[in-house]
Amino acid sequence: xxxxxLKEAALRLFGxxxxxxxxxxxxxxxxxxxxxxxxxxxxxxxxLFMTVFREAMLSYNAFIQELSEEKQAMSARDCLYGAVSRQxxxxxxxPEASMFVLRYVLFPPDFLKETIEKAFLQxxxxxxxxxxxxxVQGIEEGAVREQPVQQLVDAFLNLMDGLxxxxxxxxxKEVYTRKVNNAxxxxxxxxxx
Amino acid sequence: xxxxxLKEAALRLFGxxxxxxxxxxxxxxxxxxxxxxxxxxxxxxxxLFMTVFREAMLSYNAFIQELSEEKQAMSARDCLYGAVSRQxxxxxxxPEASMFVLRYVLFPPDFLKETIEKAFLQxxxxxxxxxxxxxVQGIEEGAVREQPVQQLVDAFLNLMDGLxxxxxxxxxKEVYTRKVNNAxxxxxxxxxx
Amino acid sequence: xxxxxLKEAALRLFGxxxxxxxxxxxxxxxxxxxxxxxxxxxxxxxxLFMTVFREAMLSYNAFIQELSEEKQAMSARDCLYGAVSRQxxxxxxxPEASMFVLRYVLFPPDFLKETIEKAFLQxxxxxxxxxxxxxVQGIEEGAVREQPVQQLVDAFLNLMDGLxxxxxxxxxKEVYTRKVNNAxxxxxxxxxx
Amino acid sequence: xxxxxLKEAALRLFGxxxxxxxxxxxxxxxxxxxxxxxxxxxxxxxxLFMTVFREAMLSYNAFIQELSEEKQAMSARDCLYGAVSRQxxxxxxxPEASMFVLRYVLFPPDFLKETIEKAFLQxxxxxxxxxxxxxVQGIEEGAVREQPVQQLVDAFLNLMDGLxxxxxxxxxKEVYTRKVNNAxxxxxxxxxx
DNA sequence: AATGAATGAGCGTTCATTCAT
DNA sequence: AATGAATGAACGCTCATTCAT
Numbered sequence: 001x002x003x004x005x006l007k008e009a010a011l012r013l014f015g016x017x018x019x020x021x022x023x024x025x026x027x028x029x030x031x032x033x034x035x036x037x038x039x040x041x042x043x044x045x046x047x048l049f050m051t052v053f054r055e056a057m058l059s060y061n062a063f064i065q066e067l068s069e070e071k072q073a074m075s076a077r078d079c080l081y082g083a084v085s086r087q088x089x090x091x092x093x094x095p096e097a098s099m100f101v102l103r104y105v106l107f108p109p110d111f112l113k114e115t116i117e118k119a120f121l122q123x124x125x126x127x128x129x130x131x132x133x134x135x136v137q138g139i140e141e142g143a144v145r146e147q148p149v150q151q152l153v154d155a156f157l158n159l160m161d162g163l164x165x166x167x168x169x170x171x172x173k174e175v176y177t178r179k180v181n182n183a184x185x186x187x188x189x190x191x192x193x
Numbered sequence: 194x195x196x197x198x199l200k201e202a203a204l205r206l207f208g209x210x211x212x213x214x215x216x217x218x219x220x221x222x223x224x225x226x227x228x229x230x231x232x233x234x235x236x237x238x239x240x241l242f243m244t245v246f247r248e249a250m251l252s253y254n255a256f257i258q259e260l261s262e263e264k265q266a267m268s269a270r271d272c273l274y275g276a277v278s279r280q281x282x283x284x285x286x287x288p289e290a291s292m293f294v295l296r297y298v299l300f301p302p303d304f305l306k307e308t309i310e311k312a313f314l315q316x317x318x319x320x321x322x323x324x325x326x327x328x329v330q331g332i333e334e335g336a337v338r339e340q341p342v343q344q345l346v347d348a349f350l351n352l353m354d355g356l357x358x359x360x361x362x363x364x365x366k367e368v369y370t371r372k373v374n375n376a377x378x379x380x381x382x383x384x385x386x
Numbered sequence: 387x388x389x390x391x392l393k394e395a396a397l398r399l400f401g402x403x404x405x406x407x408x409x410x411x412x413x414x415x416x417x418x419x420x421x422x423x424x425x426x427x428x429x430x431x432x433x434l435f436m437t438v439f440r441e442a443m444l445s446y447n448a449f450i451q452e453l454s455e456e457k458q459a460m461s462a463r464d465c466l467y468g469a470v471s472r473q474x475x476x477x478x479x480x481p482e483a484s485m486f487v488l489r490y491v492l493f494p495p496d497f498l499k500e501t502i503e504k505a506f507l508q509x510x511x512x513x514x515x516x517x518x519x520x521x522v523q524g525i526e527e528g529a530v531r532e533q534p535v536q537q538l539v540d541a542f543l544n545l546m547d548g549l550x551x552x553x554x555x556x557x558x559k560e561v562y563t564r565k566v567n568n569a570x571x572x573x574x575x576x577x578x579x
Numbered sequence: 580x581x582x583x584x585l586k587e588a589a590l591r592l593f594g595x596x597x598x599x600x601x602x603x604x605x606x607x608x609x610x611x612x613x614x615x616x617x618x619x620x621x622x623x624x625x626x627l628f629m630t631v632f633r634e635a636m637l638s639y640n641a642f643i644q645e646l647s648e649e650k651q652a653m654s655a656r657d658c659l660y661g662a663v664s665r666q667x668x669x670x671x672x673x674p675e676a677s678m679f680v681l682r683y684v685l686f687p688p689d690f691l692k693e694t695i696e697k698a699f700l701q702x703x704x705x706x707x708x709x710x711x712x713x714x715v716q717g718i719e720e721g722a723v724r725e726q727p728v729q730q731l732v733d734a735f736l737n738l739m740d741g742l743x744x745x746x747x748x749x750x751x752k753e754v755y756t757r758k759v760n761n762a763x764x765x766x767x768x769x770x771x772x
Numbered sequence: 773a774a775t776g777a778a779t780g781a782g783c784g785t786t787c788a789t790t791c792a793t
Numbered sequence: 794a795a796t797g798a799a800t801g802a803a804c805g806c807t808c809a810t811t812c813a814t
Contacts, residue, residue, distance in 0.1 A: 018211055037778055186380065189382070217788065229797085388774090422775065544762040545738075548744070624783095
């Protein structure tokens with residue numbers, strides 16, 4: 001139990017204040033325990049961080065995996081729209097994990113620059129392939145205009161990245177939802193046949 | 194001179210390793226001076242940071258200002274494309290300032306959460322207005338299809354945000370340039386009449 | 387069983403790395419048990435140490451006792467040589483206890499400076515008396531030249547002390563055996579009639 | 580000044596209570612300074628220890644060097660006796676350095692087992708050579724009986740080692756002086772022609 | 773007899789900061 | 794303008810010890 005609470009507190013605090021900005025004592029206090037108790041569950045600060053990172057990455061990867069397994073029954077448009085809307089949903093449901101992942105993908109502490117790059121590349125490729133499939137499907141369905149697939153993939157991934165960033169500085173839900181829809185609709189206009 | 198070198202070192206290190214991850218001693222060492230020398234020029238760590246932050250923000254704002262003053266002589270498409278391409282150029286020419294701004298806009302340290310929000314909102318509005326102007330101009334020119342202006346503005350800002358993020362984790366220049374062009378072309382397809 | 391294994395591990399580790407340099411967790415680990423298990427057998431670290439110390443001292447004293455009971459049937463020379471050679475043998479057979487005793491006789495931790503001094507004085511006196519007896523016997527036998535007994539006793543005890551120290555930093559067995567013999571022979575030359 | 584006082588306090592405390600048994604705070608307190616001040620002069624605890632160790636070893640080596648340069652004008656007996664008596668004098672004049680050296684030669688902390696062995700071997704060889712010279716000189720002079728040189732060297736070094744140890748547990752000056760003389764006289768009896 | 777969880781005390785170390793020079 | 798010496802505060806971590814199980 002304590003172990004889990006420690007991980008949750010760590011996820012939130014590391015995500016909000018960064019690795020160096022978060023003292024183990026803060027994490028411990030949030031759980032109602034003294035600092036050394038942490039060492040009963042984790043080797044050291046780095047280990048706690050890595051454990052949390054690994055699980056956040058896992059949950060993010062699982063989400064991407066799920067996304068990419070979107071039933072082929074759906075139309076290409078629905079698949080693509082589903083991706084952005086479920087991404088938002090994921091952020092809303094796992095704000096701590098999301099912030100954590102975003103922070104350390106962009107600004108990894110020195111000691112895990114490589115680890116993070118590798119871990120994230122995996123998610124990236126998975127998503128890229130899924131998007132590619134949807135686009136190709138769209139073209140086959142005739143819903144998407146014939147054009148180089150990569151161009152559309154790049155554009156869609158850019159759309160998702162932009163929305164990722166925006167989620168964290170447009171705190172208003174309505175504004176954000178509007179942005180999601182507007183960006184997607186414009187993308188779709190540029191893509192549909 | 195020393196003062197300037199301190200600011201440069203601080204800009205780079207704060208940007209790369211974060212506020213808490215950067216010791217004043219590192220900054221001093223990079224300049225070839227002992228830590229207490231910093232206090233001859235700055236009140237304390239926070240002051241040094243804020244000074245650097247202010248100037249980075251200023252330079253970023255100036256860049257946005259410049260962008261937004263794009264000669265109306267150019268076509269809407271050129272203006273818009275100019276924006277994304279000059280953004281990339283800015284990143285390339287001022288990588289430290291860019292990383293710094295991106296980092297602290299997304300993850301400000303507690304003590305300047307508000308300051309940063311305000312400062313950045315300004316830049317955001319400036320850019321929003323410029324984009325709006327270009328779009329309207331595009332519609333007037335007939336180059337842009339008639340549609341709600343805000344939708345297109347949102348989409349374009351999303352495009353730029355996405356490219357911002359991507360600049361910092363796609364280190365390959367060619368890949369990035371391709372992404373810029375692909376994302377822009379798709380956007381333009383969705384927008385032009 | 388565990389209790390004994392704990393004492394063995396403690397004897398070795400306290401002897402090798404010192405009281406402060408040995409963590410209870412190391413001792414426990416060596417026995418394949420968790421640290422708190424120690425408290426089922428010993429009151430605390432000091433108690434474990436004292437128990438081990440007491441037994442090491444006991445075994446050392448028993449050895450000295452045995453030495454000192456050397457059958458009078460033997461010649462004085464044989465008794466004296468027997469003492470040094472059996473000392474070496476004791477070191478070889480009980481290296482842990484020997485190192486332990488040597489360490490804490492020379493460098494006792496504050497909390498048992500007195501205890502140790504007392505305990506060791508006892509052994510010292512016992513040995514002194516035995517040596518005295520052998521020397522006197524030697525003189526009576528005519529094997530030892532007539533001279534003040536104390537001088538010879540002091541010299542012989544010095545010989546043994548020197549060999550104690552040397553045992554622990556001349557790790558080569560042959561070198562050490564040579565030194566034992568050479569030192570003894572020279573001593574004997576200075577003593578015999 | 581502070582630096583020197585730190586070294587002195589460290590020499591004494593490390594010698595008396597061991598590396599692990601001595602807290603930096605004790606050393607600092609003895610000098611009238613707060614713990615972090617130590618880091619202005621030494622990299623860390625190990626560095627402080629090594630610095631002190633190096634200098635203690637240096638002073639010990641210098642003493643051995645001086646010993647070994649004993650004017651050849653003196654008789655062999657005087658040279659040899661000079662060695663033991665000057666050794667005692669050195670202990671009396673530099674009790675802290677002596678205890679320190681003895682402690683760490685016999686019981687080095689793990690991290691400098693090798694360093695210490697090397698350092699001490701040097702002193703050992705220097706002394707061995709000097710003793711050899713004196714013995715040979717004694718034989719040439721006719722003062723020392725003809726016998727294998729190594730035997731006498733071993734015996735003499737054993738004498739010195741024994742006296743080293745005894746210095747630290749026979750605190751009474753008179754007792755110690757008696758032991759020095761008695762041990763030496765017996766040695767000399769066994770050696771002279 | 774043994775353990776997992778937890779803690780108080782303390783340690784080595786870093787760091788921002790001050791101050792006299 | 795710059796430094797060496799020093800410090801208070803805090804941090805990561807270890808360790809002996811306790812306690813409920």
